[in-house]
Amino acid sequence: MENSPNYLDPRTLASVQGLELRARLIVEGYVAGVHKSPYHGFSIEFAEHREYVPGDDLRHVDWKVFGKTDKFYLKQYEDETNLVCHLLLDTSESMRYQSALAPLSKLEYAKCAAAALAYLILQQQDSVGLATFDREIRALVRPSSHSAHLKQLLHVMEESVPQRKTATGPIFHDLAERLKKRGVVVVLSDLFDNVASLVAGLKHFRHRRHEVIVLQILDPAELEFPFERTTLFKGLEQLPEVLTDPRSLRQAYLAEFEKFLAAVRSGCRNNRIDYVQIRTDQSLDVALSSYLASRMTRMQ
Amino acid sequence: MLGWLAAAAAPLLIHLWNRRRYREMEWAAIEYLLAALRKNARRVQIEQWILLAVRTLVIALVVLALAEPFVERLGLSATGNQRTHKLLVLDASFSMGYKPTDKSRFERAQELAAQIVDEASAGDGFTLVLLANPPRVVVGSPSFEPREFKAEIANQHLLHAGSDLAATLQLVENVLSQTEREHPRLARQEVYFLSDLQRQAWLPAGGAAGQLGQIRQLSKRIADRAALAVIDLGQTDSDNLAVTRFRAAEPLATLDRETTLEAEIHNFGRQPRARQLVELLVGGNRAGETYVDLPAEGSAIVSFPYRFDAGGEHALEILAAGDPLEIDNHRWLALPVKETIRVLCVNGKPAGGSFQQTTDYLTVALAPRSGDAPGGVRPEVITESELAERELAQYDAVFLCNVAQFTGDEARLLEDYLRQGGGLVFFLGDQVQADNYNRQLAGDAGGPRILPARLGERAPQAQYRFDPLEYKHPLVGPFRNQEQAGLLTSLVTDYIRLTPHAGSAQVALAFQNGDPAIVAESLHGGRSLIVATSADTSWTTMPVWPSYVPVVQELLAWCAGARLQERNTLVGQPLAGIATPVGKAAMVRNPRHELLAVEVRDRGALAEWTFAETFTSGVYALEPAGATSPAALYAVNVDTAESDLAPLTAAELRSEVWPGIRFAHQTSWQNLDEHPAAEVTRQNKLHVWLLTAVLGLLFCETFLGWRFGHR
Known part of the structure; x- marks a missing residue:
């Protein structure tokens, strides 16, 4: 096992084609790593x-x-599973971003994470559902624990194309109303949106007694802003362009970005929402661990 | 070259070019970038302008550093690294002999000059001019051999002369322009003045405004051609005393009476000097001494009565020693002492009886005591026809009394006599033919001028009295406050009206109606004098008045004084005289005991000798060839204008002498030990400063770039 490729590493995973295979490799790699089978019934x-x-x-x-x-x-x-997991995958245009530092785009990374989670959940006989969204809900797959359900989920994910602006707040309100069965809501998004509206939406899930896990997926370049040459930054999601010398603005940008992240973290903490920030050059087991930790809490 | 300054626009162009050559990139977190930009746009813009300015300045300074020779031509700076003509002006005036320590200012200047040569770059050329009066060009064409040039500097002696800055600057300008023409490879010129900046020399006082203007103009022209540096060797607290005057009170020294030797000692210092020793040396032996108290910046006169025990040439010296400037503590006097003073009296109207001849009163007045003393005045009376046969040179004075007329030969004889330093006294009378006098002696016929005045008509007979004209002339000066001598009560009944020659002729005594009574003039090296009335009692009662003897004695003294005066001169002024056939081969022995040839020039029947190399004060001896006759002594003294050591300050030099002229000035005696040319050389190092600034700016740019990039 030591010499086999580490499929939790996104660089390795990027060479693997097909979401299903990726999901299986992630989960099995993860399982082999922790030496503890997650496959036990209840x-x-x-x-x-x-x-x-x-x-x-x-x-x-x-x-x-x-x-x-x-x-x-x-x-x-x-037996009827006692756990329902709702995967909410952001497919807005901002998720398309991939810097030279990252092997996968944010969306690809989010898809891998979502697929791995779905695979793991189904393996555990739990139910998993999926919603993809940008400024509206693009697809909504009802939760099921059937093993054949995985294919449908993967298909929906593969078909999703990033092209629109995000509007997480209204979407989350809408979904909170539509997800009747209480469970775990896993949000996979960069959360590039109005923080207040976002938090309000997440709060709605909590109000509906869902456990909420926010996996904020960010590109390393977005966190480090490592650019040197004069650059025309073309905004995604129909935002304007900026021509500037990145060195002169780096500190100011990082401060602004940190302010945004702090607001998100604070919003989550205040509403007892699990918040995990994941870089797209980071190992994928973070996503799985955070889910399992949350699930264990819930089972106890 | 300065066109390259346009390159300073490069950072701006690069900046604009970069803004056109940006890369494009999609960016998800644009919202936060926009927020950062909104809050920092102004700061970023200012930082960019600062960086742009620094980069532009870097290029501009690099271009200026490279273009330094061109900048220099614009008068903005000077530059190094090119072959330079260094003109050294060494102050050799005697104030540089001031020796406060073991070295005199002049020796110090020589050392510093050698040091300037040592510090020069290979290929530099050197010239040397001495600042003195008159100035001298020692090395006029650039020498490229530092060793030989330094030897030349070391060979220079302090001159005992004063300073003529204007003439020196003229020579400097000549040397500079000649070097420019003949050595175009010496692209740069520097002039170093090694001087004590003596105020008298550098800032001619009072009425010399014209000379100061000349100095300024010359300096401006020199500064246009060369960088100027003054190496100031003067000290502000320089005390000095000098013997400013030394003379015999009686113009003619004889064996029969004491001669009063007078000396003036001047204290140029700010402190009074008590009991200053003053010594008299005759022929090198001490003959007297006295002590005087000298007030601060004041003078005192000492007198030594002295009786000579032998006739002939005497060299006298006054010595007031005891200060750091030794040269002006001495003063010499060359005094020919006569055993007898021979006076030729030409009688124009011989007569038989006692006191009937024109010259009878005169001879008595000339030698009132001739019977009871050896030496003294010995008058010799001849008729006018004998005049042409006499060798006049052996007489100290010739009195011509009531001579009717002169021939051309006689006029030439008298002219030669004047040229030999002789003294002529004309008394008039009833025989005098005014037309002949004017034609032969007053230059009317184009002949030589011997008389100081033209003769007019005879004044109407009346009683005329004298007006002493405030006793200004030395002839009548002794009669001041001596009314009992009877000069003013003497009566004149007849006289011939005189018209003094315009120029140097002076009316020594006049009649109360304003007509001149005695007119005197120094002519051709001798002295000529005319008295409007007679020597006997035919026209005036004066010969029987008590004033007659002193008047005649004064006339004699004044006329015969020319020979004495020509024996005493100042440093830099030539010695001259009439050369006898033997004298043509004469040599002059200078105070350093060097024998030097005189220059002989024929002038009509006579030959004149001149000797111009009087650069040292002391006694000069004209030694005839073969030692057929004793040497004639000449005293050459310093011009004590140079004795006032008060220096000019740098501020005065800048404002009064060289206003608007750029020059380096070094004053500190100690600092000069390091690098005498440092200040001028520092001017040459503009490029070094520029490049240092560039280096600093590059560090600054890097730091700012880093700082701005981390905000």
Whole structure:
């Protein structure tokens, strides 16, 4: 395992084609890393057996089968899942940005993270749903725990094209009304929007008793602003252009950006929303860990 | 070259070009960039202007540094790194002999001059001019051999002369323009004045405004051609005393009576000097001494009565020693002492009886005590026909009394006599033919002028009295406050009206009606004098009046004094005389005991000798070839105008002498030990300053760029 490629690294992942494969590699890589199987059921009714893999909880080993076949099988239970996860993927134009420092665009990274999460959730027999949005909801897939559901989710993600401006606030209000079943809401976005409106939208989810995890996906260039030459910055999402010497504005830009991030962090903290900032040159396990941590909290 | 200054626009163009050559990039977080820009647009603009200004300045300074020779021509600066003509003006006037320590100012100047040569770059040329009166060009064409040039500097002696700055500057200008013409490769010229900036020399006082104007004009022209530097060797607290005058009170020194030797000692310092020793030396031996108290910036006169015990040439010296400037502590007097004073009296109207001849009263008046003393005045009476046969040179004075007329030969004889320093006294009378006098002696016929006045008609017979004209003339000066001598009560009944010759002729005594009674003039090196009335009692009662003897004695003294005067002169002024056939081969022995040839020039029947190399004060001896006759002594003294050591300050030099002229000035005696040419050379280093500034600006630009980029 040590010599196999690390699929949690976005640079490695960028060489892999197909969202499904990417999702599987991420999750399996993650699992191998933590040496702890996330595949354990929580229902009473038995559904099927599954071969043991190192890291599985020995409590779920079916010793009778072992007695008969001399092989380790785990008992799996079929029951209604008690967890619903709603993945909210921002596909606005700003998510299209990819600097030279990053192997993936923000949207590609978000898709990988979302796909990995979906894969993981379905593997756990939980339900997962998906909504893509920019200034309106572009696609909405109802939560399901069926294993075939993954393909549909991946298809929707692959089809989504970034082209519009974001309007997170109204979208979140709308979704909060439409997501009837209480669960975990995972927002994958750069959150480039009005912070007050954004926070108001997230607050609405909380009001609906959803757990909310905000994964703010940012390009390293957006955090560091490392440019030297005179540049014409062309605004995405129909914002104006700026011709300037980036060196003279770097500190001022970073201050403005930090102010924005601080506002987001503060908004999340005040509403007990999990906030995780992810750089697109960063390992993808951050997304999975944050979800699992949240889930464990919820189960307890 | 300065056209390259346009290159200073390069940063602006690059800035504009860069703004056109930007790269394009999509940017998601544009909203925050816009916010940053909104808040910092003004600051960013100012920073960009500052950077632009610094970069523009860097290029401009680099261009100026490279273009320094051109800048220099515009008069803005001077430059180095090119072959330079260094003209050294060494002040050799005697005030530079001031020796406050073990070295005199002049020796110090020589050292510093050598140091300037040592510090010069290879290929530089050197010339040397001495500031003195008269100035001298020692090295007029640039020398490119520093060693030989330094040897030439070391060979220079302090001259005992004063300073003539205007004449020196004229020579400097000549040398500069000649070098410009003949050595175009010496692209740059520098003039160094190594001087004590003596005020008298550098700022001619009072009425010399014209001379100051000349100095300013010359300096301006020199400054247009060359960079000027003054290396100031003067000190403000320089004390000095000098013997400013030394003379015999009686013009004719004889064996029969004491001669009063008078000297004036002047204290130029600000402190009085008590009990200053003053010594008299005769022939190098001490003959007297006295002590005087000298007030600050004042003088005192000392007198030594002295009786000579032998006739002949005497060299006398007054010495007032004891200050750091030794040269003017001495003064010499060359005094021929006569055993007898020979006077020729030409009697124009011989007669038989006692006191009937025209010259009878005169001879008595000339030698009132001739019977009871050796030496004294010995008059010799001849008739007018004998005049042409006499060798006049052996007489100290010739009195011509009531001579009717003169021939051309006689006139030439008298002219030669004047040229030999002789003295002529004309008394008139009833035989005098005025027309002949005017024609032969007053220059009417184009002949030589011997008389100081033209003769007019005879005045109507009446009683005329004298007007002493306030006793201004030395002839009548002794009669001041001596009314009992009877000069003013003497009666004149007849006289011939005289018209003094315009120019140097002076009326020494007049009649109360304003007509001249005695007219005197220095002519051709001798002295000529005419008395409007007679020497006997035919026209005046004066010969029987008590005033007659002193008047005649004064006439004799004044006339015979010409020979004495020509023996005493100032440094820089030539010695001259009539050369006898033997004298043509004469040599002059100077105070340093060097024998030097005289220059002889024929002038009519006589030959004149001159000797111009009187650069040292002291006694000069004219030694005839073969030592056939004793040497004639000449005293050459310093001009004590130079003795006042008060220096000119740098501010005065800047405002009074060289207004508007750029020059370097160094005053500190100690600092000069380092680099005498430093200040001028520093002017040459403009490019170094410019490039240093460029370096500083480059650091500044880097720092600002970094600072602005991190805000």
